[in-house]
Amino acid sequence: MTGRPLIIDCDPGVDDAIALLLALASPDAFDLLGITTVAGNVPLPLTQYNARRICQLAQRWDVPVFAGCPRPMIYPLLTAKPIHGITGLDGAALPEPSLPLQAQHGVAFLINQLLAAPEPITLACLGPLTNLAIALIQCPDLALGIDQVVIMGGSLGPGNVTPSAEFNCYVDPHAARVVVEAGLNLTCIPLDVTHQVVTTPERRMAFAALGTAVGQATAALLQDYGQRDAERHGLAGSPLHDPCVIAYLLEPALFTGRPMHLAIETESSLCRGRTVATPDLTELTPANATVLETAQADGIYQLLTERLAKL
Ligand code: BDR
Numbered sequence: 159m160t161g162r163p164l165i166i167d168c169d170p171g172v173d174d175a176i177a178l179l180l181a182l183a184s185p186d187a188f189d190l191l192g193i194t195t196v197a198g199n200v201p202l203p204l205t206q207y208n209a210r211r212i213c214q215l216a217q218r219w220d221v222p223v224f225a226g227c228p229r230p231m232i233y234p235l236l237t238a239k240p241i242h243g244i245t246g247l248d249g250a251a252l253p254e255p256s257l258p259l260q261a262q263h264g265v266a267f268l269i270n271q272l273l274a275a276p277e278p279i280t281l282a283c284l285g286p287l288t289n290l291a292i293a294l295i296q297c298p299d300l301a302l303g304i305d306q307v308v309i310m311g312g313s314l315g316p317g318n319v320t321p322s323a324e325f326n327c328y329v330d331p332h333a334a335r336v337v338v339e340a341g342l343n344l345t346c347i348p349l350d351v352t353h354q355v356v357t358t359p360e361r362r363m364a365f366a367a368l369g370t371a372v373g374q375a376t377a378a379l380l381q382d383y384g385q386r387d388a389e390r391h392g393l394a395g396s397p398l399h400d401p402c403v404i405a406y407l408l409e410p411a412l413f414t415g416r417p418m419h420l421a422i423e424t425e426s427s428l429c430r431g432r433t434v435a436t437p438d439l440t441e442l443t444p445a446n447a448t449v450l451e452t453a454q455a456d457g458i459y460q461l462l463t464e465r466l467a468k469l
């Protein structure tokens with residue numbers, strides 16, 4: 159393993175699962191130290207199980223999987239079963255995992271790894287930010303062990319849970335706030351970008367045409383995923399949110415973005431989870447994140463198809 163050290167924090171979830179496959183298919187780029195899971199798209203017992211099923215599908219038994227927080231910091235858990243199905247990964251016949259769940263709590267794993275890191279670690283955050291926020295609260299020095307944090311979350315335009323808010327930031331806005339205020343080297347990939355990366359029938363068929371177990375499972379997972387999202391937002395297919403995080407780490411040139419000031423609304427009943435972002439940088443609104451604005455969808459699907467073909 160020679161790639162950059164990486165921990166993925168996620169709530170699989172169909173698009174999380176495809177993001178995991180992309181990372182698991184890229185040992186040249188990533189030394190994947192572990193996968194931490196959180197309650198989000200489905201409850202924690204399912205997200206940790208689904209992460210292990212995806213490792214089994216990829217035949218990567220070397221990657222430890224941890225269960226983290228079972229609920230957001232303050233609000234009760236809201237799941238996204240209408241988008242991802244009751245199990246979180248409906249639609250594909252996935253193998254039972256032989257990989258056991260690690261006994262250590264996901265937050266303890268994050269803290270131990272980041273404090274002991276011989277070289278700073280990259281974090282890819284694909285779900286509500288509860289695990290990282292709790293780790294940062296327990297141990298503010300963690301930032302020293304972090305190279306960069308890339309999150310999928312937020313929206314500069316309309317949300318996908320409420321008119322104001324995107325799912326990951328809506329579910330745990332307090333955690334998102336802790337993370338954006340922690341002074342990290344942070345990149346944020348909001349809905350405005352992931353809605354440019356949609357799964358057309360042709361792109362889905364390209365996965366099926368790989369003729370491998372991973373290709374077939376990916377196509378099957380995408381069969382019904384996110385139809386409701388596509389219809390509601392007038393998209394040509396379901397948006398592939400979380401794989402954008404891994405694609406960005408692999409090929410940042412597929413994206414553009416710029417420094418912005420990012421803030422999270424935690425309290426308002428109408429605007430809970432709203433990401434308030436501005437590129438107008440002032441003393442009151444200094445840059446605290448790179449916010450991505452565009453993505454090259456053809457290049458991302460080509461990267462995905464080429465990489466998944468290796469599994
Ligand atoms: C985000 O919410 C979840 O449903 C997806 O997995 C993604 O992380 C998109 O709003």
Ligand code: CA
Pocket residue numbers: 168169170171173174198199284285400
């Ligand atoms: Ca997710």
